[in-house]
Amino acid sequence: MKRRDLDYVVITLLVGSSIYVFATGLVADTMGLHHFGLHSQVGYLWMSLAVMHLIQTWVRVKAFARNRFRPAKSSLATHSALGAQGFAPAPLPNAPESTAQVPKPSAHPPFGKKRRYFLLAILAIATGIGFDRLVTPSDSASLADVDNDVGLLYHRWSQPGYGEAIATILNWGQQPPLYKTYPDSPPLDLPPPALEGVSTQDLTATILKRRSHRNYNASKALPLLQLSQVLHLAQGITDENRDFRTVPSSGALYPLEIYAIVHRVEGLEPGLYHHAIQHHQLELVKAGDLRQPLIKAGLSQDFLGEAQVCFVVSGIFQRTRWKYHERTYRYVLMEAGHLGQNLYLAATALNLGVCGIGAFFDDSLNELLNLDGQTEAAVYLVTVGERA
Ligand SMILES: Cc1cc2nc3c(=O)[nH]c(=O)nc-3n(C[C@H](O)[C@H](O)[C@H](O)COP(=O)(O)O)c2cc1C
Structure with missing residues (x-):
């Protein structure tokens, strides 16, 4: 050749x-x-x-x-x-040198050429925007088109369209840290989860047995080991090399945090704790009896204060948003569902009562957790405790 x-x-x-x-x-x-x-x-x-x-x-x-x-x-x-046009191949070493006078190429394109480049750039941008309009199906949806259902409007707007390629140029921000920490809170080691004890029931039996329980034994405390097991099964790290967890996560970006509002757990003073997943530790955020503010935030559902512990699942949206843009909210809620089911099955396997709660006053709950509700917001509550 x-x-x-x-x-x-x-x-x-x-x-x-x-x-x-x-x-x-x-x-x-x-x-x-x-x-x-x-x-x-x-x-x-x-x-x-x-x-x-x-x-x-x-x-x-x-x-x-x-x-x-x-x-x-x-x-x-x-x-x-x-070559005369600047792109032709170099002459062969033995070829005779051309003696013809060729004009010296200018270092800068002439003004007319510059204008042509500029117009071409404008044309390219306009084509991009036109393309975007053409292929993004949800652009025209308004609240009226979806019977004033904001959720449905979001659902339509967050459909992928090829115009997204242009949107990726827009600033969706930086990737925040994977782990949240409370540096002022002395970490408390949780006992190793010792999962052998959990697998006494097989998966099918656990799934078939799963139910929501709202009656808890007010006189009993939850063993710390069981709290450790439930937290580890909820979203503990199961692949140390890649830091992958029990819960699936879009892009392995893990936007969810778990807080435990402890009412009665052996060896722990009542209060709000953050689960430091990377070390399987608890960080005390707020000490004290939080039953009343929790019940109030949870639309007066009394069992929120009766369970031994109430988990709050929150989302740090930017962890997913920098990559998945407007799909973020869908993904964060899907992942909260996965985590919730892990909590349900873990508690069921341990013969504990469990109930997921979606009805709560967002502002009151976020305030209780010291969350701004914007960068991080509570998305799900799950009570766990000894059944009555
Ligand atoms: C997203 C979600 C939100 C829920 N919110 C509440 C709630 O606010 N209060 C409550 O008592 N139960 C709540 N539940 C539990 C359901 O009422 C329960 O799953 C349903 O009645 C079916 O019962 P089962 O879980 O025992 O199968 C919720 C469940 C889910 C999945």
């Missing part, structure tokens, strides 16, 4: 692979996918082809650079190496 033929093959493959990488990147971005068919493999191929192409055209690249940065000294000589 001649050198020039190889050039054409490399350029054709380079263009083909770049189109593939662009298209798969666009689809992955717009659909919020973690990975899309051979994207990274073709990306590596693209990179190798680009390097090959650079090696093949190195003489011309060098000549071009010399011409650009040292125009006074060597522009004419290098211009001939570049």
